[in-house]
Amino acid sequence: MIKNYLRKIYDKLGVSDRLELALYCLHNKIIPSDDEETPTEPKPATNQ
Numbered sequence: 001m002i003k004n005y006l007r008k009i010y011d012k013l014g015v016s017d018r019l020e021l022a023l024y025c026l027h028n029k030i031i032p033s034d035d036e037e038t039p040t041e042p043k044p045a046t047n048q
Helices: 002-013 018-029
Strands: none
Touching: 002 018
């Protein structure tokens, strides 16, 4: 069943597998890449 959903997504985006889907998402800024700044939660202070 999941394969059917993925196939529909692949067809709509013009990709053929999960790797191409991931690259499509990175290229179109749907998901951030590692080299982009992403907001993170501040680390808790430690008592030293």
